[in-house]
Amino acid sequence: MRSIATFLFGLAIATPALANVPYLEVPACPDKGTITYNQSVPDKTDFPKTQVDLCYGDKSISITFTAYEETNFYYNSSYTTNDPIYEYEVMETFIARGTNDPQTYLEFEVAPNNVTFQAFIFNPSKSSPLDTAYLTTPLDDGLSATTTLDKPGQTWTSKVEVPLGLFNVDEGQAKGTEWRMNFFRTVVSPSTFPEQELGAWSPPDGDSFHVTPFFGDVRFV
Secondary structure: OOOHHHHHHOOOOOOOOOOOOOEEEEOEOOOOEEEEEEEEOOOOOEEEEEEEEEEEOOOEEEEEEEEOOOOOOOOOOOOOOOOOHHHOOOEEEEEEEOOOOOOEEEEEEEOOOOOEEEEEEEOOOOOOOOEEEEOOOHHHHOOEEEEEEEOOOOEEEEEEEEEHHHHOOOOOOOOOOEEEEEEEEEEOOOOOOOOOEEEEOOOOOOOOOOOHHHOEEEEEO
């Protein structure tokens, strides 16, 4: 576990020459491709089960995040759009079009109270971000999230829409496109804050989520 300053920006990490990354085929909606993960970052120890369901439509990528084994539902109620919600509990994705380890990608996060963070990250080192371009009107841009909490069931779920146009994919042209993505979750409680547990679909080899050679390969079929 690390403080949020280190979590978000990372230390200078040597970019690995080759990472063995997972692969996912994503169908057109209403069918879905599904991943689950329960490994911590970077140690790959046990982490609360997390599920992500994906599909694509004519205009957007549909993502459903499900956080299981949740006991804290911990967020800062004073935070609003693009505030540092990542200091608390979030589920998130990094998305880039193409097959290369990206230098630029979308970072999207959602908290249990449905507050979101969305920005394009410039990361030429592919390990430690250099700059951030915030999307300040996400609903106008077509980015949306709907979040429900099931505290007795220790679960929270967020249904997210990410516009394909953000990645220069024209309407109806998503089939056959290839992507690099990763999916993450942070877990923290009032008693452990600001130290967090970090989990990932494709765990990087350091405690930063921004190590792009570890982004998984995704194809829209």
